Amino acid sequence: MNLKKENVLIVDDNYDMLNLLQRHLKSFDYYTYKASSVNEALDVLKHNTIDLLITDLNIPDINGIELLKYAEEHYPLLPKLIITGLPSIENVVRAIKSGALDYLIKPFTAEELQKAIQNSSQKRKPIVENIHDKAENNYAGITGCSKKFKNLVEIIKRVENNKVSVLIEGESGTGKELIAKAIHFKGAFSNMPFISVNCSGIPENLIESELFGYVKGAFTGAGESRIGFFQAASGGTIFLDEIGTASLALQTRLLRVLQEKEITKVGSRTPEKLDVRIIAATNDDLFQMVQKGTFREDLYYRLNVINIKTEPLRERKEDIIHLLNNFIKKYSAELNKPGITINSKVTEILLRYSWPGNVRELENVIQNMIVMSDDTIELQHIPEHLKYHIPEQKGTLKSLKEYEKEQIIKVLAAVNNNKTKAAQILQIDRKTLNQKIM
Template identity: 40%
Template sequence: MPRILIVEDEDIIRSAVRKLLQHAGYEVADARSVEEAEQNHEPDQFDLIISDLRLPGAAGTELINRAPNTPVLIMTSYASLRSAVDSMKMGAVEYIAKPFDHDEMLAAVENILARQGSGDTDSGSGADSGNRPQESDPANIMFGQCEAMQKVFTLIRKVAPTETTVLIQGESGTGKELAARALHLLSPRASKPLISVNCAAIPESLIESELFGHEKGAFTGAVSARTGLIEAADGGSLFLDEIGELPAEAQARLLRVLQESEIRKVGSTQSRKVNVRMIAATHRNLKAMTRTGEFREDLYYRLNVMQIRIPPLRERQSDILGLAGKFLKRQGEKMGKPNLNLSPEAMRVLERHRWPGNVRELENAIERATILCDGDVITPSLLDLDSEGGDEHIPETLVEGNNEQTPTRDADSANDLSLEDYFQHFVLENQDRMSETELAQKLGISRKSLWERRQRLGIPRKKTSS
């Protein structure tokens, strides 16, 4: 049984990671600081160390030197992401940004231990003959027994060993990042880092600095030179999620990376060569965006060498119950309810639901039902899918609210609309005079759900003028 040491000063995070790994079958020890880890444990005797970057006393990266024979995975908040990239230059095997989901953490741990077990430490040339190819197969990373997903797996297996740039398309929650991970792990670059970047999550003013790095004094606040995420991925793969959100200047710079395999830091006059395999993903129609000038046509054709489309869950009808069973088993074991099962009525509800949030929505529904279930059987009421905005549910605030704040349509017209049409119409009509919080309240959803639906439907937020 692999032994893992967690070094984290925040009690809640340390406890959550410990329980997650213990439920997954690992032997786990923990400490609040580097010094406590050395006093109470022997860090170099573990198979893996998971450490926060910022700790009281010595930084988490100190463990790279103090336990030279043990791989170190660095955890960090997004605000410290650039420091995490620097830590990989110091020898950390991987970093993971907070907040992370359970699947992301478990996948990172499994991949690191698999590489260690196969003796794959430096080069990817001869290590591929071990167990890693089977463990890294897309069918073991993603679930899918339907014909559409089998075609996706076949395409990933064919394109992964090449250097071809890949564009992954799919709605929010379909598993685009898992597909990118499978592409990386089946490639000759598997022993090098996979750097994942959510382009929509980085402020527009910082995106170029984050991707390409900057020199000291390049702009106000640039007190020292920084390595960019593209440079940090040198030798490995760069996954650009939601690439359709990149601003125009960053698109031009990225095009040069694809054409010339070189980058130039913000504020620098010198370029340097990089060897990076580019994987991009989007839920938006990039081809349509080129016609409106939102996305560079030359960049689109550079990215769209090989396209992989992840089908939405509503097109994977035969996979729904299989995925639900997989999530139910995992959540049941995690929460000490191993005998949970779905009632026949709950199964029918799952199969009928349209799943606008795709696999992520299904997983959330199962987790919620597992928490609420007092016995061993999950019923439709515990799944509570209508509250997530199913096809047939329209919040009363939209139907019976103030006429000035609701779409001006008669009842017959409203009945002909799908919920997505209704949502889009309402947001576009009211976002000029309502805040995001007010919009979410009127729609009967959370601000997070509002943001996710904006992303899925391609509705940009109204830019506020200062």
């Protein structure tokens, strides 16, 4: 199990240097990922949980400084160390300014390397303390402290007071609905209605009447006139959730509304003017669907005037700590366990986990841990599927056993740690499953 071992990413275009670093790091009990170019390094950073980055400065394709800058922007909590063969003060200063915590000059001894690593982990940013200093970190219930969070709030503020269409794209549980509500309830039309429509839930034969309403006598059973979703949202916002699941028939109707900005009730001939803001959300790749012909291109462009992409939690680790603190505060009060604390080892595991269910999963896990613990959340309170999680090791070859373990973890995560269900999917019995995850 790769829980305690820290993962170090080493970047150098010289294979001898990579091997040497790997040998040293292995002897200090680190797990290493090797990259011989900046692109390779970015790929590793994207797909794995890395605890320390060691990079050469002179890499042919893209300079090591660029890598540092990228890492500083996207992984601000990741300690970074540089190694250089040609120590110019200017380069070292640039590297430090770009986020490196320490530097090492080639050739170096194992002891020097170890010292530099210790040094940079001591200088590591005090994440938890830092967070409480941040002034604005809550916007209509959306909380965070990462740069990505700040950019998000910036966009929301720009769109909340006008009625341009917004498309929110992102993985499940990343807060798409929360953002849609923030735009509406923070904006100038917050006293008007917010109507949420799940696009997967409208039966084909009811699309027209659900969206546009009907007049009395329009069809058998239409005893009274009724307004549809669009008119219900009049003056406010209609939230088209899961737009990627909309049938082609629904897409066509929606497009017509967006083009004509008016609707006609079923059974009526009089079009009525419409004044609503449209916010759509999806966890599908709509652009790809357009390309494949399963989503109408014209509708895509009408919806996608302003695009908001929510970032997965694993790509904004500093938000994990922030959300963690917030949820602990919230649920310890709700569950009547004030003053509950969390063991820092638990925090560490939570930071290393990849959170496929994003904020929703984090929120559930915290609630669960608070229920299970007394005054401190300890290692034993962590749900099993998190403990057995191993970061994906892209590019490295694995043994069958490792594959098996990963598959078990994935399935457990997907079924919310329900072992009976997991065993069914994996086609093994529960007892075997238990043995395998011991």
